[in-house]
Structures are given as C-alpha cells and as structure tokens.
Amino acid sequence: MAELPVLYSFRRCPYALRARLALLAAGVVVELREVALKAKPEALLKASPKGTVPVLLLPDGQVIEESLEVMGWALHQGDPHDWCRRGDSAAQQAMASLIASNDDRFKPHLDRFKYASRYPDGADQREEHHRAALTVLREWNARLAPGGWLLGDRPCLADWALLPFVRQFRIADPTDFDALADLAPLQQWLGRFLASPELAAVMTKHAPWQPPEPGPAFPAGSRQLRxxxxxxxxxxxxxxxxxxxxxxxxxxxxxxxxxxxxxxxxxxxxxxxxxxxxxxxxxxxxxxxxxxxxxxxxxxxxxxxxxxxxxxxxxxxxxxxxxxxxxxxxxxxxxxxxxxxxxxxxxx
Missing domain, CATH: 3.20.170.20 (Protein of unknown function DUF952)
Known part of the structure; x- marks a missing residue:
C-alpha cells in the first residue's frame, strides 16, 4: 500500500473527520493510520512534529498538516458534488467566512463548554461559553432556513467543514440541544448529517495503527484502480x-x-x-x-x-x-x- 497517500487520523476528532469526509467525496483512496493520542507513533511525529491530526503524507513526501488543506487537496483531485462552487467567487467568499466563524469563534467556545474541566475556572465559565457558542449557531441557523443548507438547496464545503463541530456540541448535552426550538433548521441540518451514509462511512472503527504493518484502505472496501x-x-x-x-x-x-x-x-x-x-x-x-x-x-x-x-x-x-x-x-x-x-x- 506504499503508493497510497497516508492519512494519520483520530476517529472522533472533528478536524480529522472533515478531512475524511472530503477524501470520501473526492474518491481518493488512502492508507488510514488511526492514532492513539496518548501514544502517538514516531512516524507521525517525524512527518509532523506538532503531532496533531489530520496529517496527510503524499507519496512524493509532501506533508499536509491542516484539515482545511487536506480538504482542499482532496477536492482538487475530484469534486463531483461541486462542494467548492468553482467559478462562483461570492459563494467561495461566503464559505471562507463561515469556516472562519467556526474555526476562530465557535471552536474555542465549544472546547470550553464541552471540556470545561480542562481549563482553569472552567466550571464557572462553562455556561458563558455555552451561550457564546449558541450565538454562532443561531447565525448559522438563520442561513439554513431558506434552503436547508448554508448556501441554499445543496451542500457545500462549509456544510461539511462545520457539521463535525456541531455534532460535538450536541454530544455535550443532547437533551438541551434538541429542546432548542429556535434552532429547528440547524437541528434538521445536523440530523441529516447524523443519519447520512457519509458519516457512517467515515466513522468506521479501527484499532490504532501498529507499525510496520500498513493501515487499512479508506474508504473501507475501496482500492485504487489497477x-x-x-x-x-x-x-x-x-x-x-x-x-x-x-x-x-x-x-x-x-x-x-x-x-x-x-x-x-x-x-x-x-x-x-x-x-x-x-x-x-x-x-x-x-x-x-x-x-x-x-x-x-x-x-x-x-x-x-x-x-x-x-x-x-x-x-x-x-x-x-x-x-x-x-x-x-x-x-x-x-x-x-x-x-x-x-x-x-x-x-x-
């Protein structure tokens, strides 16, 4: 499997999840190396000393270390659903703004709400970060109402880049999230994702990678055409x-x-x-x-x-x-x- 790109990933990480979604949609087959975060393999740290996932190692030695860059590389290989809205600069600017609102605004509040115990005074500030995260979600919710997706009636790159993080927010308190009547469009948007074959395909469980054996092919059951x-x-x-x-x-x-x-x-x-x-x-x-x-x-x-x-x-x-x-x-x-x-x- 040496000729395949190698993806270092962690199943539940939303950054790694969105990278796998893009690889799946693009039709790119990779060798998947599931990482145990408490025992990161030397090969991962050699390729990317920062040691976070996802990391995509290409056959020519190029290393792609950021989830959005992995998505961009994958969709450059193939974008059959037109996630990137090629030729539509206004849509591309809107997607970039939405993704920035997730990565720069929503994600920090999500972490301090979902993982409050990891932060000093986390318990005292948990509700404050919960409210701040909901403010961002309500902005996205307003965009979803007309067509069901962030940019209208079909999904785009921003939908798939944001959904793994909204999934994590719901996991922190499903009962509370599901009871928020003013977020009905966003709940339906997330519900489609949770029931989708795409999510099922990228959430298959794998044991942590053990060198020197190769990891399994991803998507499962796929192989490069020979x-x-x-x-x-x-x-x-x-x-x-x-x-x-x-x-x-x-x-x-x-x-x-x-x-x-x-x-x-x-x-x-x-x-x-x-x-x-x-x-x-x-x-x-x-x-x-x-x-x-x-x-x-x-x-x-x-x-x-x-x-x-x-x-x-x-x-x-x-x-x-x-x-x-x-x-x-x-x-x-x-x-x-x-x-x-x-x-x-x-x-x-």
Missing amino acids: LAPGERLHHLALPDDWERAQANGEYRISTRGRTLEQVGFIHACREHQLTATRCRFYSDAGPLLELVIDPARLSCPVREEPPSAGSAIDEAMAAGREPECFPHIYGPLPLTAVDAVRPIPPPH
Missing part, C-alpha cells in the same frame, strides 16, 4: 444523454436516471462486466451506447468499489464471497477521454 496496459473502462449510456454531453462538452450521468451530482461518481465497468451490467440495469432500456474510456485521460480519481447496496451484495454475502468491485469515476467524463462510441441494439 488496469492492464491499454485496458479501457466502459460505460453504458442512453443516446439522449450522450447527445446532451456533446452539446455541453462533458458527460455527467452516473447511471440510468441519475446524475453525477446525485450519486457522486459515474458508474463504469471492465469489459468482462458489460453483459451482466446491461442485463441487470438496462434490459428494458432500448438502444444503448457503449462508451469506451481511456483512464489515462481522466483528471479525476477512479477507484474500484463494491456496489453500495442491493441484490449483488446480498447474493455475494449469501454465497460467502466478497462482492464484485466496479470502477467509479469521481468527476465528469470529458469527451476527449472517450476513445469510441459503439451502438448496442436492443435485445431481440
């Missing part, structure tokens, strides 16, 4: 979807009836998986197009993963075997990456 020289990826497309892609300059359909933005990646397969994919998902679709994709021309991450749910996993589990993995493309498909388009007639 292809034979000259091997291509394949995707089944509806003719109308491909026609729209030619007009738009890129293809953004994940699978039948669902977009890249909705799913987070474009489904693909290897050549030997084509027939089964067509039979399972497109048997009644009529004419299809087979897109033959050169992975070397993709600028976004591609990783192999099992299906997220459904009969394929159920069948594999019942048979006592690992489910089959498929390539997932974590970004739009540029037309220049498509080597060939082959018509597939409907079955007779």
